[in-house]
Amino acid sequence: MTLAILAVILYPALAAPAHRDPSTAVALALAIAVFLIVSVLVHEISHALSAKAFGGHVDHIALTLWGGHTQYRPQRSSALASVTISLAGPASNLLLAAVATGMGALSDLASEPGLFWWFSARLNLVLAVFNLLPGLPMDGGRALESILGALTGDRRLGTRITAWIGRAIAVAVVAWPLVLMARSSELDTLLLLTLLWALMIAGMLWQGASRALEAADLQHRIDGLDAAALAQPVRLVAPTHPLGELGDGPELDRVLILEPPARAASHPADLVGRAHRIHPEAARAVPADRRGTTPASAVAGPIGEVGTLPAALRGDDLITAMLSRPRPAYLVRGQDGQVLGVIMSADVNALLRGR
Numbered sequence: 001m002t003l004a005i006l007a008v009i010l011y012p013a014l015a016a017p018a019h020r021d022p023s024t025a026v027a028l029a030l031a032i033a034v035f036l037i038v039s040v041l042v043h044e045i046s047h048a049l050s051a052k053a054f055g056g057h058v059d060h061i062a063l064t065l066w067g068g069h070t071q072y073r074p075q076r077s078s079a080l081a082s083v084t085i086s087l088a089g090p091a092s093n094l095l096l097a098a099v100a101t102g103m104g105a106l107s108d109l110a111s112e113p114g115l116f117w118w119f120s121a122r123l124n125l126v127l128a129v130f131n132l133l134p135g136l137p138m139d140g141g142r143a144l145e146s147i148l149g150a151l152t153g154d155r156r157l158g159t160r161i162t163a164w165i166g167r168a169i170a171v172a173v174v175a176w177p178l179v180l181m182a183r184s185s186e187l188d189t190l191l192l193l194t195l196l197w198a199l200m201i202a203g204m205l206w207q208g209a210s211r212a213l214e215a216a217d218l219q220h221r222i223d224g225l226d227a228a229a230l231a232q233p234v235r236l237v238a239p240t241h242p243l244g245e246l247g248d249g250p251e252l253d254r255v256l257i258l259e260p261p262a263r264a265a266s267h268p269a270d271l272v273g274r275a276h277r278i279h280p281e282a283a284r285a286v287p288a289d290r291r292g293t294t295p296a297s298a299v300a301g302p303i304g305e306v307g308t309l310p311a312a313l314r315g316d317d318l319i320t321a322m323l324s325r326p327r328p329a330y331l332v333r334g335q336d337g338q339v340l341g342v343i344m345s346a347d348v349n350a351l352l353r354g355r
Helices: 002-015 022-053 079-105 112-131 139-152 155-183 189-223 250-254 280-285 315-324 345-352
Strands: 057-064 067-073 235-237 255-259 273-278 300-310 329-333 339-344
Touching: 002 022, 002 112, 002 189, 022 057, 022 067, 022 079, 022 112, 079 112, 079 139, 139 155, 155 189, 189 315, 189 345, 250 255, 250 280, 255 300, 273 280, 300 315, 339 345
Parallel strands: 235 255, 300 329
Antiparallel strands: 057 067, 255 273, 273 300, 329 339
8 A cells, every 4th residue: 555655646747748658657657666675674674783782672663654663672771772773773864865865977868767866865865864854753853862861871861852842743734635636736645645734644653643642651650660669568377377366457458368378489588478468348347256266367268379580670670570570569678588568560650551
């Protein structure tokens, strides 16, 4: 579909000379469209190779209706590495534009080969310049984001600035064909196709900028996580512990009933057993004269297996540890092995959602 849309947009300019056969103009438009798609692929491969050169792991390269993207997981690298990876794509298009210009210089501009190289050079130049615009999710925006983050020490601020620039560019992308349509004496097919293409690109830009803002806010919340600070006070008891010894007020919410693990853990220090929590309503329903003989497990419900986390974990390291061995709850241990409290996964998820 991308190939067809590009060819339709290019066809009127290529078919303008009366002497050119329509089938030749169609073939030329398709050839230029194919070259542009190949140029986008080269652009994304350049990102991928640069990312790998700096130790990143490339997940995939995708070509879409409005362009392409490279999904990779970078190592913790410098701003220079981030800028280099971001600018590698536009640099490849500038190189292709130079090659196409050189090839065009060897051909007659009025001939089909000359037109092919002329359009290919100009389209690669446009692709490079557009991607160098200083707004997310364009490559220039990612480079500026890294530079601002390094200069201010606040990557989130760099993201917010470049994401809003990206949104402004999205508005400008739609405004441009609308201005052309307003100035035109008649509404032709080319202007309508240009507007359609602009709307798709603007939607992609706006969504990309919005996702960048959401990701920056999420990362800010992750950076603020601290295992020791998140740990809630907890009292660990066995399933047979008498209910009467646990009190009858808010202290019941801080009781965690542990039973030995049913299986051996691959990480012995990680799995401490299955946990249950007391239902306060059920506990209060037990008559006073029977609370001393009622086991805590009789008025509790299961929450699943419990793991452990070092109290020193923070930010990304804490999230990585939780995701590597998911548990509904984790006991937080100090350097001496003492339990400082419990972290509920549901509570961390709520914090990451901003609730």
